Amino acid sequence: MSDGVLRVEIAGGVARLTLDRPEVGNAIDLPLARALRDAATRCADDAAIRCVVLTGAGRLFCAGGDVAAMRAAGDDLPALLHELIETLHQAVLILAAMPKPLVTLVNGPAAGAGLSLAILGDIVLSARSAHYTPAYGAIGLTADGGLSWLLPRLVGLRRAQDILLTNRRVKAEEAAAIGLVTRLVDDAALEAEGEAVATRLADGPVAATGAVRDLLHRNFESSLDAQLDRELISMTQAAGAEAKEGLAAFFAKRPPDFRGV
Numbered sequence: 001m002s003d004g005v006l007r008v009e010i011a012g013g014v015a016r017l018t019l020d021r022p023e024v025g026n027a028i029d030l031p032l033a034r035a036l037r038d039a040a041t042r043c044a045d046d047a048a049i050r051c052v053v054l055t056g057a058g059r060l061f062c063a064g065g066d067v068a069a070m071r072a073a074g075d076d077l078p079a080l081l082h083e084l085i086e087t088l089h090q091a092v093l094i095l096a097a098m099p100k101p102l103v104t105l106v107n108g109p110a111a112g113a114g115l116s117l118a119i120l121g122d123i124v125l126s127a128r129s130a131h132y133t134p135a136y137g138a139i140g141l142t143a144d145g146g147l148s149w150l151l152p153r154l155v156g157l158r159r160a161q162d163i164l165l166t167n168r169r170v171k172a173e174e175a176a177a178i179g180l181v182t183r184l185v186d187d188a189a190l191e192a193e194g195e196a197v198a199t200r201l202a203d204g205p206v207a208a209t210g211a212v213r214d215l216l217h218r219n220f221e222s223s224l225d226a227q228l229d230r231e232l233i234s235m236t237q238a239a240g241a242e243a244k245e246g247l248a249a250f251f252a253k254r255p256p257d258f259r260g261v
Helices: 030-045 067-097 113-118 147-155 157-166 172-177 187-203 206-221 224-238 241-252
Strands: 006-011 014-019 051-056 102-106 123-127 131-133 183-185
Touching: 006 030, 014 030, 014 187, 030 067, 051 187, 067 113, 067 206, 102 113, 102 187, 113 131, 113 147, 123 172, 123 187, 131 172, 147 157, 172 183, 183 187, 187 206, 206 224, 206 241
Parallel strands: 014 051, 051 102, 102 123, 123 183
Antiparallel strands: 006 014
C-alpha cells in the first residue's frame, strides 16, 4: 500500500515502512510526516504486527526536512516548522514506545531528521555507502526528531557535541565504531540481512521484547533501585504464555513457537 509518500507493506508479522519520495531524497514534508505518524499508529495497535522495519526508497535514506518547503514558507516558516516537527515527533514517540521492535535499514545517506529516524531503531543496519550528518547548523536550525536525546545516549556527550555543534559528517565505518549504528552491511546484502533480522525478531517473544525495550528506554532516567524495581515488575508480568512456551520448548529440546501463543 502506498499513498505516494510512504509505502506500507505487511507480511509474515513484519510491517515494512518505506519513505517514498526518492526524487527529493525522501525529504520530510507534512504529508510524509502525517503518513509516518498514521502508519506508526497502525503498527503499534495491530497485534498481528510483531516487528517494524523502516527504510528509504532510492539512493538516500532520508535527507531530513524538506528545505524547499521551508524556503517557500517565507515569514510563515515558524508555523510550518511547528506543525511539521510536532507531527514528526508524534510518529517518533509512537515508534519508540510501541511494544514491538523497530529495525532501521539505512540504505544511504541520512541527514537532519533523517539521522534521527535512522538511529531510532533497536537494530540499525547501515549500508556501507551511508553517511550521517546533522545538517541543522548549515541552515541555521536546531536538532529535532529526538536527535539531541538519542545521540548522547548512543555515542556519549563529547562525541555528540562534536557531531552536532560542528555539523560533522560521520562515515559508515566510524558510525559502527562509535555505536551510532548496530553494524555495517554490504549495500547489496542490506535487504536480505534486514529481512532475516526482522523475521528473527518477529519469531521471538514479542511481549517480552517490548518490555525490554521499555526497560532500556527508562535506563538513563532511573536510579539503580528504581530500575531494579522495574525489572522485578517486568519479569513477573512476563511470566505468562510466552514464558510457558519458552520453558516447555527448552525442556523438550525444540525451538519455541512464540507466534502460536
